[in-house]
Amino acid sequence: MKADRYREAYALIKNSKNVLLATHESPDGDGISSMLALGLWAQDQNMRITLYSKDPLPHNLQFLPGAANIGSIIPEGHFDLLVGFDYGDFRRLGLDAWMKTQPLLKIISFDHHPQGRQFGNIVILDPAASSTAELLYNFFAVNNLPVGGRIATCLLAGVLTDTGGFQHSNVTPATYRAASQLTLAGVSIAAVADRLFIGRSFTALRGWGESLMRITVDPETGAAFSYVTAADTIRHGVSRKHLSELSSIISRMPDVRFGAFLSEDAEAPGYIRGSLRSERHTGVDVSQIAKHFEGGGHALASGFQTKGSLESVVSRLKQAAKHCY
Template identity: 35%
Template sequence: MPIINPYISQNIFSAIKKAENILLVSHIRPDGDSLGAILAFYKFLVGQNKKSVMLVNDVLPAGFKFLPHFNQIETDFNNFRGEKFDLIIFLDCGDFMRSGLKNYEDKLKDVLAINIDHHFSNDNFGVINLVMPEISSTSEILYHFFSALDFLIESGIATCLLTGILTDTNFFIHNNTSHATVKSVSELIKSGAKINSVLENIYTTPSFKSLKLYGRALARLQIDTETELATTAIFLDDLEEIRAVEDDLEGLDNYLSLLNDVKGTLILKEHELGFVKGSLRTTRNDVDVAAIAKNFGGGGHKKAAGFKVAGKIVKSETGGWKVERISQVT
């Protein structure tokens, strides 16, 4: 099993014990791992009788509302006006920008920062850094961290961590799944993780509206001959006509990633206020979609990444779909 550096784990625990008011932060464009990690850590702090709050500076995907304390996640840092934090713990943030707190950097500059993450691109931006890119997910890191502290993982925490591990490995499909990952999942289930609840809420048959959206995405599917990516687009008109919301697209990227004759997939989603969201996936070891996302100010993993950029969706000259960037959104 992976070994957590005892010096780092004790430094983190010591900082927690000394703190009076803790801010937990996970990344924008939240996913199962970022949400599972922040919720598990929040429950851990509750067990330590520590005052803490959670922040995800973005819209929360409703598909994860079955997780305990989901409704307690704050989505706007401005709502903490007047709060003074003496410890901030970043969970699953590949870099500080992914936290969505760039505009509040001055307010947080004197706050002790702990950075817990598994992204290869992490630049160790915290004062204390627990960064383990060889581990499948931040949720799996937390499993080993809690175990190193001899902390008894109860059912709610186990369910949060299980959600993070299963979603970031795409239910063991991705090659970031290791023997240790599978063993961790086994132990979490033994600790009371509600695997049926996770499967019912995350790994379910799409709804009618989802399938309608899938149909439009499949109808527009094109291979870009330059990048060799299968690309498609979803527009605001699609959501309006089907009376769907963005959450109804959940799972489309993993579905398209099953294509085996392209280097990867790119789904472009038209967003309000002149923005485009991009979701990239690949199953190949020789493709790094995080590097592609980085060109648009995004990030993520080698096999799963995303970005949000000002622009519009247009047909590319090489057969697929692309983002035509604009310098300013008015």
């Protein structure tokens, strides 16, 4: 990514008077952390900003500095800039109707998803980056902006989320260099990782146990499946986001080519959400499988939402896998 793009983005942000920062629906640690990092800097500059997420934050992200400032309602009035983070498909920001009320709006996009439906006056897109947070680290570095403990905590959380604690194959030397520099702000990688990955409630762990007991492996495609029902989330007092990491766990089982974790969407009855994961050595691009359900994402991590039952979606996933191998 050329440094000039980061400088252009900085100039546009700095010269804007009312800025909306937004990340995708069903937010994750990378999108939220990237948005918060820029938001914290903008607040230190006394800029007028609004931090927006269509859906609530998962419980394990609520410790992040500035998280309490994220809302799901956009104030009325004119905005001159929208900055979108980690969304892959612009529709996932949930802002289509709002944008029609903002005729003079300019847009900056930060994303590490493959080229898809991102757009803007300035698009900073790098699928080779481990995370959108890594792109934000570059933004701060190129523009010589100060990174204190609060911003460093957010950026590290984003990197840790999308690299699975530096365990995924998307980690590069640049990722390690960024993380190393961020620790110089006095932030402990271990402490941030503990808050992201380890702090599980008793009820959440019971939900994990039930979903782990449901794992099945299809011998023909090498796909591993598990699921959570809407009734499970009510019974255990957890959301599907608490359990979606299981797709990464089951994708690492011996002889498994990809993992699929499915959940009934309590907010949209009759729909199923799917989280797909694979490891680089398997050669399976799960984004191609997700496209069969009008979803998308990365080669190693993708998702979708589709109408149907758990049983019918599993059957369709098996067929999609056969077409993609």
